[in-house]
Amino acid sequence: MKNVNSKEVSVLVSGPFNEPFDYVLEDKNTNFNVGQIVLVPFGKRKIVGVIIGDGTKTIPETKLKTVLKVYDLDPLPKPSIELMNFVASWYCVTRGLVLKMILSPIEAITSPDFEKVYKINIHNENEIKITNKRKLVLDFLLNLDIGKPQNDIIEQTGVSKAILRDMAKKKLIQEKKVYKTLKLNPYFLKNSKENKKNYDFLNLEQKFSVDKINDSIIKTKSDCFLLDGVPGSGKTETYFETVRTCLDQGKQALILLPEIILTTDWEKRFLKKFSFAPLVWNSGITKKKKKKIWLSALNGSAGVIVGARSALMLPISNLGLIVVDEEHEQAFKQEENVRYNARDMAIYRSTRSSSPIVLASATPSLETFYNAKNGKYIHLSLPKRATGATLPHIKLIDLTAHPPGTGKWLSPLLVGELENKLNNKEQSLLFLNRRGYAPLSICNSCGDKIKCVNCDTWLVDHRSKNILVCHHCGYSRIFENICKKCGVEGQIKACGPGVERIEEEIKEIFPKARLIVLSSDTMNNHKMLNDTVEKIKNNKVDIIVGTQMIAKGHDFPNLKLVGIVDSDIGLSGGDLRASERTFQVLQQVSGRSGRHSKKEEDKGVVLIQTFDTQNPIINAISKNNRNEFFDKELVSRQYANMPPYGRLASIILSSRLERKLEIYSLKLLKLAPFFKNVKIFGPAPAPIYFLRGRFRRRFLIKSDKNVNIQDVILNWTSKINTPNHIKLTIDIDPFSFM
Numbered sequence: 001m002k003n004v005n006s007k008e009v010s011v012l013v014s015g016p017f018n019e020p021f022d023y024v025l026e027d028k029n030t031n032f033n034v035g036q037i038v039l040v041p042f043g044k045r046k047i048v049g050v051i052i053g054d055g056t057k058t059i060p061e062t063k064l065k066t067v068l069k070v071y072d073l074d075p076l077p078k079p080s081i082e083l084m085n086f087v088a089s090w091y092c093v094t095r096g097l098v099l100k101m102i103l104s105p106i107e108a109i110t111s112p113d114f115e116k117v118y119k120i121n122i123h124n125e126n127e128i129k130i131t132n133k134r135k136l137v138l139d140f141l142l143n144l145d146i147g148k149p150q151n152d153i154i155e156q157t158g159v160s161k162a163i164l165r166d167m168a169k170k171k172l173i174q175e176k177k178v179y180k181t182l183k184l185n186p187y188f189l190k191n192s193k194e195n196k197k198n199y200d201f202l203n204l205e206q207k208f209s210v211d212k213i214n215d216s217i218i219k220t221k222s223d224c225f226l227l228d229g230v231p232g233s234g235k236t237e238t239y240f241e242t243v244r245t246c247l248d249q250g251k252q253a254l255i256l257l258p259e260i261i262l263t264t265d266w267e268k269r270f271l272k273k274f275s276f277a278p279l280v281w282n283s284g285i286t287k288k289k290k291k292k293i294w295l296s297a298l299n300g301s302a303g304v305i306v307g308a309r310s311a312l313m314l315p316i317s318n319l320g321l322i323v324v325d326e327e328h329e330q331a332f333k334q335e336e337n338v339r340y341n342a343r344d345m346a347i348y349r350s351t352r353s354s355s356p357i358v359l360a361s362a363t364p365s366l367e368t369f370y371n372a373k374n375g376k377y378i379h380l381s382l383p384k385r386a387t388g389a390t391l392p393h394i395k396l397i398d399l400t401a402h403p404p405g406t407g408k409w410l411s412p413l414l415v416g417e418l419e420n421k422l423n424n425k426e427q428s429l430l431f432l433n434r435r436g437y438a439p440l441s442i443c444n445s446c447g448d449k450i451k452c453v454n455c456d457t458w459l460v461d462h463r464s465k466n467i468l469v470c471h472h473c474g475y476s477r478i479f480e481n482i483c484k485k486c487g488v489e490g491q492i493k494a495c496g497p498g499v500e501r502i503e504e505e506i507k508e509i510f511p512k513a514r515l516i517v518l519s520s521d522t523m524n525n526h527k528m529l530n531d532t533v534e535k536i537k538n539n540k541v542d543i544i545v546g547t548q549m550i551a552k553g554h555d556f557p558n559l560k561l562v563g564i565v566d567s568d569i570g571l572s573g574g575d576l577r578a579s580e581r582t583f584q585v586l587q588q589v590s591g592r593s594g595r596h597s598k599k600e601e602d603k604g605v606v607l608i609q610t611f612d613t614q615n616p617i618i619n620a621i622s623k624n625n626r627n628e629f630f631d632k633e634l635v636s637r638q639y640a641n642m643p644p645y646g647r648l649a650s651i652i653l654s655s656r657l658e659r660k661l662e663i664y665s666l667k668l669l670k671l672a673p674f675f676k677n678v679k680i681f682g683p684a685p686a687p688i689y690f691l692r693g694r695f696r697r698r699f700l701i702k703s704d705k706n707v708n709i710q711d712v713i714l715n716w717t718s719k720i721n722t723p724n725h726i727k728l729t730i731d732i733d734p735f736s737f738m
Ligand SMILES: [Zn+2]
Pocket: 443, 444, 445, 446, 447, 448, 483, 484, 485, 486, 487, 488
């Protein structure tokens, strides 16, 4: 890493700044590294920042402020700084905002815990009597270049703190204060050869994949792999073997998982495999723990970190492998502040540390599928279930031919199959991706649909709590059966099904069945979800009614029927990825069925209720024909010049002042650039025009693939002064079009 020799340094501070500021270092004789974290005065405040280079020498030294503190931490690794620069330029945000994410949790920097470390002072030439106790310490520290923490020495040799202090005073040993990190994983401490376990239990395709990835780890090649396996094909077991190789190389591994899949069940599998727990980074862990993981990432002692999206920002100093599990998940895209996609940025991050990255999925995103097809990514395929189980039998239920009763949602065919499974003491899962009781309430007297006060959305009936809730802004009110518009009482009717309503229907038909509803309303913390998953595994539940929370990651051995209550939801959404996403969710849910059924007669069953049996998505699923469906989707994307063939970006404008927003957005339109290969649509009212009390308009920018869409947008928006009441957000590679 480059040393900054000058007294003047360039410091990037965390916050809304893109350019660094010059400061002076007090200590002339010390060399500071790029990446060193410092505290600097900024106006009347003090801010944490990072030295990113020499000073610019554009301001006389006497006018520069002095760095207040250089934190006694390792500098941020170079790849972290490169990632910061890249994220900022790709997503059109300031570098300081990305730095803020990297430096979170800030407590790790401002108040790390320290411990005393002692090592032998080899330069000591004084003649000092070596007592027995002193000899114990010296023997213990012999050949340890980095020394040992005070507590370890006391524990191992039985000497007191006072003796160590005295020995340091007499210069027999050196005392150093270092920040406390987690203990090294046992893996790092053992000889790697004795840890080398064979992986004969894997099938041929799994072994082939492991060998390919391992080869890249060992040769430090930043290859990108798509690990493409049907549900239950053992993707996790496969990448675990590559994590092992990464550890054997003395390097750190990062596993990114959508938060809802990061359960104790996953952790248990890891623990069973490696005999130590991974460091878990998610929204649920304490500040204290975050601090420790952050510091351990920085000093290299954290072997395996598994985390949600934000774990990508950890300053991992010795990265050897990244795994992005369920890579197609929308959860990797952050939709606020810095709108980045952790999966895409992880690919960049891997190139900076010359380490491979594995994108794992049973239903890859179309972009990833395309890159694998074109040879940009290395396609590794796991076509069989690892348990040797057969794939489930998928049947469509035509709702026009076999309709549910009035006010009901389950076809008699589905009810019949549920009964079969109950009689066989097997489990069933009914999937409906709608929380609450009903997505809409209508007044039968005046036809009014009950809307949110802050948004252009319908309030969702959550009958179990007797409230109406807006799923966009969180607004809620008590349900009263009086129309606020016409004042008529008792005429408000629920429209359409939510999971609670399906629960009600099942209770009526099978009053004795043990039933559980799994949605973010009923499972509002990790513990509850984990407990419920255990209950299902232990056969204490007969029927599960769930939203997409249950769609993935879980392995329920006795689950033999999956019923998809409404497969038509999502097909009419109309955004770019609507059909891709519907396909992914439906295929994942289907994959829950019969994961351990080895015999033909014991095969898992999937029943899909639909009004549109000819729909290409439903058909592709029922025929298990993913690639054909993907190929067709790609053709239509190519025809429309949409990603992955073209590029997309959005500009979202919002304000509390409707008229002024309209005027501003028209002004912006007038300044829009003209390029042959860039098309600008809008300003259109956003699909949810009124959200959280703000009016919203959107521009959609579509370009050829080779266009620097970021430059086009930044040049354009820099031509206008944006008043304070307007918020202008740029969304590159958008996922949400609401
Ligand atoms: Zn009414």
